[in-house]
Amino acid sequence: MRCASITTEIEFSLVSTWLAAAVVYTWAKSLDTKSAAAGIGGQTFNGWQGFLDNHDPKRDRGLSDFDVDHRLVASFVYDLPFGRGKRYGANLNKAADAVIGGWQVNGIATFQKGFPITITAADTSGLLDTFGTNRANLVGDPNSGATGTVASWFNKSAFAQPEPGVFGSSGRNILRAPGINNFDLSLFKNFAITEQLRFQLRLESFNAFNHTQFFGVQTNVTSPQFGQITSTRAARINQLGAKFIW
Secondary structure (H helix, E strand, O other): OEEEHHHEEEEEEEEEOEEEEEEEEEEEEEEEEOOOOOOOOOOOOHHHOOOOOOOOHHHHHHHHHOOOOEEEEEEEEEEOOOOOOOOOOOOOOOHHHHHHOOOOOOOOEEEEEEEEEEEEOOOHHHHHOOOOOOEEOOOOOOOOOOOOOOOOOHHHHHHHHHOOOOOOOOOOOOEEEEEEEEEEEEEEEEOOOOOOEEEEEEEEEEEEOOOEOOOOOOOOOOOOOOEEEOOOOOOOOOEEEEEEEE
């Protein structure tokens, strides 16, 4: 396996007594002829499947299964300025401070392009050693027409089933699955018990806005669902927690 990759990362950060924030943008590109079977990426078969044609490994050169060319992550931790020793309510008594003070808001926003996907086809009559994942023939522009929808993530008419005993002409990892557009938010309440001991209540919401995160795409030309998005990532998950900090 040969691999070539390049990564560029730009980071901005802000830290103060009440706010910490960071924004990280990553541009990367990774090419190889075979990626490790780590279960990372838009599909799983590429990792354990051999080369499409063991006599011509170069035809498998393409984007790595784990390649993500654009990724932006922004995060913040904000101590609300209310309560004893803060900007507002600095002189509150302990009872009032237990209600008003010690609040903290946190968030992480993630925007990421999707992992690469390969358009597959049937190994008709089992004449090829492709473990049933021959590639489709490329007969048009997969990005033309009405694309990017649940029913048609790419131009389905751009691909066709090869003849028996013929390797498909489309390349490995030539398209991308849906990406990520996600917000995680949390609200903490800190109670000072002693100078070194705190008790913390946590309300955490993953995919806080319950935005549908599309994931799987049917990539086999023989499937009735070919070109359709068939699965999603987890919907909103809320959890409560408590812990002592010392």
